Amino acid sequence: MTETARFTVACAQMRSGQDPAANIAAADVLIREAAGRGADIVMTPEMTSLMVTGRRALFEAIHPQGEDPALAAFKALADELSVWLLAGSLAVRVSETQAANRSVLISPEGRVVATYDKIHMFDVDLDNGESYRESRTYLAGDRGVLAALPWGRLGMTVCYDVRFPHLYRALAQAGADFLSVPAAFTRQTGEAHWHVLLRARAIETGAFVFAPAQGGVHDNGRATYGHSLVVSPWGEILAEADGEEPGVILAEIDTAEIARARQRVPSLSHGRRFSIDTPSHLEVVS
Numbered sequence: 001m002t003e004t005a006r007f008t009v010a011c012a013q014m015r016s017g018q019d020p021a022a023n024i025a026a027a028d029v030l031i032r033e034a035a036g037r038g039a040d041i042v043m044t045p046e047m048t049s050l051m052v053t054g055r056r057a058l059f060e061a062i063h064p065q066g067e068d069p070a071l072a073a074f075k076a077l078a079d080e081l082s083v084w085l086l087a088g089s090l091a092v093r094v095s096e097t098q099a100a101n102r103s104v105l106i107s108p109e110g111r112v113v114a115t116y117d118k119i120h121m122f123d124v125d126l127d128n129g130e131s132y133r134e135s136r137t138y139l140a141g142d143r144g145v146l147a148a149l150p151w152g153r154l155g156m157t158v159c160y161d162v163r164f165p166h167l168y169r170a171l172a173q174a175g176a177d178f179l180s181v182p183a184a185f186t187r188q189t190g191e192a193h194w195h196v197l198l199r200a201r202a203i204e205t206g207a208f209v210f211a212p213a214q215g216g217v218h219d220n221g222r223a224t225y226g227h228s229l230v231v232s233p234w235g236e237i238l239a240e241a242d243g244e245e246p247g248v249i250l251a252e253i254d255t256a257e258i259a260r261a262r263q264r265v266p267s268l269s270h271g272r273r274f275s276i277d278t279p280s281h282l283e284v285v286s
């Protein structure tokens, strides 16, 4: 980008539960607060409108995208407030037996302009007994998505994707200026990894990282880490939510910082000497 721009981003930190109507109402309050405080774009966490345990509860509550009441509410709200809105993710029914963990970008006219389905499924057993098999319920996405905003391009990702740096590098090399990472990180992995992973993705790509998070103990018993973050292309934390508490954080974004960071350390354009897709580039010495 040669022209630079300034805008205000907001991340809404939530503690979504099992009742979609209550979650939509909670998001509505936070999005209105963010817009009232000057946000041009507001982002909500992974699973904004539903946090449940088990596929039965999930399938009783979800809808195809065109019939999702949360999406309808967010489209109307974006239009009413004239803000960009990223519904960090919604559980969307894509077949009788599968859902997508879908991030949805809505324009200030209330139109869906881009959707991204989470690629990397959280199939993990933690040593505190927590166990997740996201791929049993969700159909993984198979494409990265770069969406045009008035101030630059947004690379859309979700939560566990943050552990796969080649996705972010690909998005940045394709022109991403901003990366969204709506999340519902576990408390345990968040304490160990959250800040480091998000700052690393920003530093490696020279892009801003926006990470709205779920936080606290949810009514299905899960504990999530919170600490929603906005990170600059140089890796500085520009805004951070207060621990696990729901609320809104805002940050002023100056896109000139993208070129500045990439000029200081041009690692994004120095990455063509080694490809993870070319095993012959690896010498195994035994």
Ligand SMILES: O=C(O)CNC(=O)[C@H](CS)NC(=O)CCC(=O)C(=O)O
Binding pocket: 046, 047, 050, 051, 052, 122, 132, 134, 159, 160, 163, 184, 185, 186, 189, 190
């Ligand atoms: O299922 C829901 O209700 C909401 N979705 C999630 O919580 C998702 C999939 S289980 N969580 C993560 O990806 C956590 C990643 C993480 O914590 C890590 O990478 O350490």
